[in-house]
Amino acid sequence: MSHLFTHPLxxxxxxxxxxxxxxxxxxxxxxxxxxxxxxxxxxxxLAPSPCRIEFFSHDWKRLGSWNLTxxxxxxxxxxxxxxxxxxLVVTLSSHTVTTLQQLGLHDLxxxxxxxxxxxxxxxxxxxxxxxxxxxxLVGFGTAYAGGCTxxxxxxxxxxxxxxxxxxxxxxxxxxxxxTYLILPMLLR
Amino acid sequence: MLLPxxxxxxxxxxxxxxxxxxxxxxxQEMFRFDAFHMYGIIGTAVLTAAISLLTIKRLGLRGPDGTxxxxxxxxxxxxxxxxxxxxxxxxxxALTGACPGPLVALVGAGTPVMLVAxxxxxxxxxxxxxLRPRLPH
Numbered sequence: 001m002s003h004l005f006t007h008p009l010x011x012x013x014x015x016x017x018x019x020x021x022x023x024x025x026x027x028x029x030x031x032x033x034x035x036x037x038x039x040x041x042x043x044x045x046l047a048p049s050p051c052r053i054e055f056f057s058h059d060w061k062r063l064g065s066w067n068l069t070x071x072x073x074x075x076x077x078x079x080x081x082x083x084x085x086x087x088l089v090v091t092l093s094s095h096t097v098t099t100l101q102q103l104g105l106h107d108l109x110x111x112x113x114x115x116x117x118x119x120x121x122x123x124x125x126x127x128x129x130x131x132x133x134x135x136x137l138v139g140f141g142t143a144y145a146g147g148c149t150x151x152x153x154x155x156x157x158x159x160x161x162x163x164x165x166x167x168x169x170x171x172x173x174x175x176x177x178x179t180y181l182i183l184p185m186l187l188r
Numbered sequence: 189m190l191l192p193x194x195x196x197x198x199x200x201x202x203x204x205x206x207x208x209x210x211x212x213x214x215x216q217e218m219f220r221f222d223a224f225h226m227y228g229i230i231g232t233a234v235l236t237a238a239i240s241l242l243t244i245k246r247l248g249l250r251g252p253d254g255t256x257x258x259x260x261x262x263x264x265x266x267x268x269x270x271x272x273x274x275x276x277x278x279x280x281x282a283l284t285g286a287c288p289g290p291l292v293a294l295v296g297a298g299t300p301v302m303l304v305a306x307x308x309x310x311x312x313x314x315x316x317x318x319l320r321p322r323l324p325h
Contacts, residue, residue, distance in 0.1 A: 007206070011228030014207030018229065019236025021200055022259075023244060028192050030251040032259050033237075035288045039313035046310070055317035069190040073197020074289055078296035080198070081205040090211050093222040100216065112212035112285055112299055119301050130283050135291075135305030137280030139312025142288060144273025144323065146262060149287040152274070153230060155259055158237030163262035163270050170274020171281065172219075178282025179219035 007089070022155050031066055034151030036142035038064065038071045055143075103187040116187075126186040137174075145170065201293050210293045212285025219282055269325040280309075 008014075025031040041064030044056040089109065092100075097108060105113050121127030142148040145167045147156060153171065156164025207229060208214045218226035241258065249257045264270075281287055284305050286294060291309065294302040316323075 008208040008225070009203065009206040011207070011225050012232055014203050014209070015229040015232025016236040017203045018200065018209075019233035020240065021196065022237035023240035024196055025193075026244060026257040026259075027249075028196070030255060030257050031193075035292075036313075039288065039309055040317075042310055043314050043317060047314075053317055055320050056314075065190060066193045069193040070197035070200075071289075071292055073194040073199075074201035074204075074292050075296040076194070077198035077201025077203075078205045078210070078293035079201075081202040082297035085206065090208050090213050092213050093217055096213070096217040096220055096222040099220060099222075100213070108213060110299075111208075111210055111294060111297060112302075117212070117299060117301055122301070122304060130285075131301065131305045132308045134280045134283030135308030136312040136315075137276050138284060138286075138288060138291070138305070139280075139309030139314075140316045141273045141275070141277025141280055141312070142309075143313040143316035145270050145277055146273070148277060148289075149230075149281075150289060152270075154233050154237055156262065157234045158241055159259045159261075160238075161259075161262050163264050163267070166264075166267045166270035167274040170271045170276075171278040173271075174275035174278020174280070175215075175219045175282045176278075177275075178279045179216065182279070183216075183282065 007086075008091075019154065019158070021150075022158060025070075029066060032151065033155045034147050035067075035071065035074075036138075036148040036151060038067050039139050040064075040143060041068055103184055105187060129182075129186050141174070200289065201296065204290055204293055205297050210286060210290040210297060215281065215285045265325055269323070272324075280312075 022033045025033050040056065041060040044058060044060040047056050092108065100108060105115060107114050115121065116126050116130050122131060145152065147167060152164040152167040157168060204210050209229060214226055217223045244257050251257055284291065288309070291302055291306050295306070
């Protein structure tokens, strides 16, 4: 695999391949591309039956098996790629590098900053906010908005759905607020 | 038959790792408008998906049960759920540096601590389920 890919895989190759997930899933079984539904399916699967409120009372096995399988494929594909391909050295724009260094990050290697995303950092403010609160917002926000990057920003926008345009506006509003207002306070 | 979904998911997993979509740093670069990479990926993904959807519609393709292939329209309502939920997800996207697919891919690619973010996301979805009747949609 290491011989096949230049790093990173160029955007004009990766983007169309990701976009093709939408028709591929439709052709396979008329399924909508959308990953965050799996959180709902997993909640339904894990919930003890007395706590199964309306939002989690759907037939997750019938509706969600294909998507949970797709999700396990993501895990397997990512594991395979990182096992066979050389370690990713992300070449960032120099402006981002300077900014992140000014914010107090020193180690810019790997897929996520080790100073924040480590077991030992879980109980520090930046670690807790990034992983625990960040994760909570991803789960709450995608359930509330009815989709994430795949369902709204890719499939929904491609289908010209007004709801998805609103959602993507929200994604960027939140992302910019997080980047410019919250992260600088956390990292310093 | 679930195997095709597994294979398709695997292909997706390989692409998002190899294109560095799973990188916290790339997401920062995107939100700081410092590089075209992520915009190029999302833009061409939307374009490819849009052309595919149009083609499927033009050809009138149907599933084995006779229903036309396509995405169900999302109920717009007041739009509050999309703006509010979208903004919350955006904050989480900036903080974790990952959306749901990449969270799972990161665990596979050797960042097991992201399991914490995934568990937290499940708690988040669970909490939404509890509050749902009281939230504006």
